[in-house]
Ligand code: TMP
């Protein structure tokens with residue numbers, strides 16, 4: 128596979144074309160951003176940690192029948208994915224109250240929900256990724272009712288798999304964000320990444336964050352937290 132022109136550079140990744148029309152080459156960067164890019168730092172090794180963790184998680188999900196854009200890990204910081212057209216809706220699943228939910232609705236941080244809560248956010252940096260509902264998605268023509276239902280079902284299935292995966296390594300899955308895309312056949316596939324950048328992960332023993340909150344709220348060393356997740360998942364520190 129050959130790496131071709133850069134198609135897009137985001138906050139945490141660069142996306143390149145390849146010599147195959149339906150395959151993209153992703154390179155994970157060492158940049159960390161939070162609060163819609165207001166806080167920004169380069170953290171050595173972060174790209175490798177997220178690439179390795181996301182590759183391990185997508186591979187494990189594939190073995191459990193969850194299809195995603197992930198094809199293979201190429202190097203410490205690179206992976207190949209199937210080309211999809213991203214649906215500009217971030218799907219967040221919450222098992223325990225934290226983050227914006229605590230701020231917005233006054234839940235106590237750490238409150239366990241009896242059922243997971245699914246939320247949608249409009250993926251638009253200029254608007255600051257606002258919360259939206261099914262009717263907004265439909266009215267804006269971002270996805271059909273059927274695709275919204277599919278995303279919700281897939282997100283809840285991923286939640287079940289991830290809860291078990293993390294429980295086995297002594298980590299509680301608090302919440303996470305997913306993105307979906309459509310391939311050329313119109314199939315809705317899980318896309319983007321699943322990593323400590325996009326999940327809240329608390330150590331079961333100590334309650335410590337092992338995710339991007341370490342950076343967002345200066346709670347501790349981000350690389351140390353991400354390394355803990357990688358090694359516990361069976362990867363190389
Ligand atoms: P929130 O509590 O800040 O709304 O975040 C919910 C989850 O979504 C949390 O696991 C972090 C993740 N997330 C992203 O992956 N990207 C984002 O831009 C935001 C705001 C949250």
Ligand code: ASP
Pocket residue numbers: 138160161162163164165324339343
């Ligand atoms: N991903 C967002 C940013 O880069 C926000 C966040 O993760 O907190 O600014």
